Amino acid sequence: MADELELLRSANPFTGDGPRYGDGPLDHRAERGLNRLLHERRSRRRRLLWSLAAATAVAATVLTLVLSGPSSTPAVAAPRALVVQAHSTPVSLKQLAALAAAVAVDGTPALRRGTHVQSWSLGMSDDKPPVTVPEERIVRWNADDSHTERDVENGHVLKDTTYPPSWSDVPPDARPPHDVAGLRAYLQETTYSKTPLTTPELLSAVGELLDHWTLGARESAALARLLAGADGLRPVGEVTDRLGRHGQAYVYRQSGSRLMLIMDPATGAVLGLETTFTKDQPEYGVKAGDVMDYSAWTR
Amino acid sequence: MSDDENFAAAYREHYWAVSRYVARRLDGRSSEVEEVVAEVFTVAWRRRADLPSTPLPWLYGVARNCLANAVRGYGRRRRLVDRLGNDDRAHGRQVVAGPDADAPGGWVHEALARLSPADQEVLRLTAWEELGVDEVAVVLGCGSRAAAMRLHRARRRLRAEIDRLMVLGGAGC
Numbered sequence: 001m002a003d004e005l006e007l008l009r010s011a012n013p014f015t016g017d018g019p020r021y022g023d024g025p026l027d028h029r030a031e032r033g034l035n036r037l038l039h040e041r042r043s044r045r046r047r048l049l050w051s052l053a054a055a056t057a058v059a060a061t062v063l064t065l066v067l068s069g070p071s072s073t074p075a076v077a078a079p080r081a082l083v084v085q086a087h088s089t090p091v092s093l094k095q096l097a098a099l100a101a102a103v104a105v106d107g108t109p110a111l112r113r114g115t116h117v118q119s120w121s122l123g124m125s126d127d128k129p130p131v132t133v134p135e136e137r138i139v140r141w142n143a144d145d146s147h148t149e150r151d152v153e154n155g156h157v158l159k160d161t162t163y164p165p166s167w168s169d170v171p172p173d174a175r176p177p178h179d180v181a182g183l184r185a186y187l188q189e190t191t192y193s194k195t196p197l198t199t200p201e202l203l204s205a206v207g208e209l210l211d212h213w214t215l216g217a218r219e220s221a222a223l224a225r226l227l228a229g230a231d232g233l234r235p236v237g238e239v240t241d242r243l244g245r246h247g248q249a250y251v252y253r254q255s256g257s258r259l260m261l262i263m264d265p266a267t268g269a270v271l272g273l274e275t276t277f278t279k280d281q282p283e284y285g286v287k288a289g290d291v292m293d294y295s296a297w298t299r
Numbered sequence: 300m301s302d303d304e305n306f307a308a309a310y311r312e313h314y315w316a317v318s319r320y321v322a323r324r325l326d327g328r329s330s331e332v333e334e335v336v337a338e339v340f341t342v343a344w345r346r347r348a349d350l351p352s353t354p355l356p357w358l359y360g361v362a363r364n365c366l367a368n369a370v371r372g373y374g375r376r377r378r379l380v381d382r383l384g385n386d387d388r389a390h391g392r393q394v395v396a397g398p399d400a401d402a403p404g405g406w407v408h409e410a411l412a413r414l415s416p417a418d419q420e421v422l423r424l425t426a427w428e429e430l431g432v433d434e435v436a437v438v439l440g441c442g443s444r445a446a447a448m449r450l451h452r453a454r455r456r457l458r459a460e461i462d463r464l465m466v467l468g469g470a471g472c
């Protein structure tokens with residue numbers, strides 16, 4: 001029998017020639033991290049808070065600013081969950097996908113790299129009640145593959161930085177395809193999953209995609225078709241989102257929380273995603289109906 | 300080379316090795332791995348003047364401290380997410396649960412998990428990070444002789460756990 005170290009070596013979960021974290025050139029995220037360290041010399045003290053939104057969102061770093069002192073309160077009250085308008089007629093995702101396909105015929109608007117997202121996410125720390133942190137993030141890419149990221153949190157500009165040219169062929173940095181099968185594979189790769197995505201995983205991957213890309217009409221149409229095939233995503237009617245836009249809402253219920261997808265009834269584009277607690281969690285200071293995270297994307 | 304250049308070279312050369320180090324200790328939970336690795340290099344950047352000529356064991360030592368902090372912070376979050384049952388991390392959808400079913404990965408991991416954290420670390424550093432005793436000593440912040448002794452004892456205890464599992468489960472290899 002092999003000795004114990006040999007056995008342990010053979011059970012190494014991540015090896016240098018493996019598919020994940022294997023040796024090779026830096027990916028986009030790692031390059032960006034290096035650029036940030038070399039070129040950005042900020043001294044602001046930061047503290048690791050966690051944000052539930054980060055479970056699904058992404059680029060979204062879980063580093064949140066320390067609130068300015070023991071007496072400070074969040075500048076913005078925790079927003080309420082979206083309310084479905086009574087007596088509104090739900091539109092099925094199939095209908096919406098058909099509409100999106102019709103709108104996409106002329107190919108405009110076009111896909112654009114970068115994002116404009118406003119998000120509200122519940123942040124927690126060990127010694128304070130949960131707070132809702134509003135953030136606006138705008139990422140714009142230039143013709144020379146450089147890009148600018150601007151983050152505004154609670155009205156304060158946290159970051160306004162231009163990064164040198166960089167590229168990656170790995171989702172979600174890679175250009176998303178506009179066919180359903182291609183997009184499905186792309187989203188699966190985005191979540192590092194080896195198996196087809198469940199509906200919550202799919203919605204999480206959609207959020208990640210939209211945090212990197214502003215979809216064109218064709219990509220939105222493919223995404224609408226993909227979502228139309230997702231299990232358990234039920235149309236519930238019309239909502240007005242936090243940016244005042246009309247949307248059709250689709251809900252997926254799971255243990256302890258509810259996911260709501262908001263789509264534009266005129267174009268079939270995804271407008272937003274909301275996660276709401278459906279059970280009280282007194283130990284964590286959250287109640288049924290509290291919003292765990294919400295993202296609204298605009299062009 | 301300047302400190303900045305040394306740092307950039309170490310980052311490029313060892314980014315993936317540090318990522319693997321962290322991933323092995325977080326069961327591959329990808330978003331947490333990325334956060335911790337970013338933290339490791341942020342700390343290393345602040346201390347770049349101390350970067351030794353063989354930086355990898357030193358970086359592992361930084362990673363070890365960052366992980367200890369991160370694990371404390373994640374505990375609360377994970378408890379809530381686990382309770383909600385809506386997070387893939389709670390369901391063990393980690394990319395690698397060990398080697399294939401017919402390889403000994405699963406039960407070797409189980410045997411490893413039965414050891415003390417200190418034993419586990421010295422064994423992982425030797426078998427997975429493939430460090431020599433002197434390098435293990437750098438990561439653990441102890442002398443080489445102490446590291447050799449710890450490894451010797453940890454190997455013996457791992458062997459005992461493996462043997463015990465084989466008796467109980469009839470595992471073959």
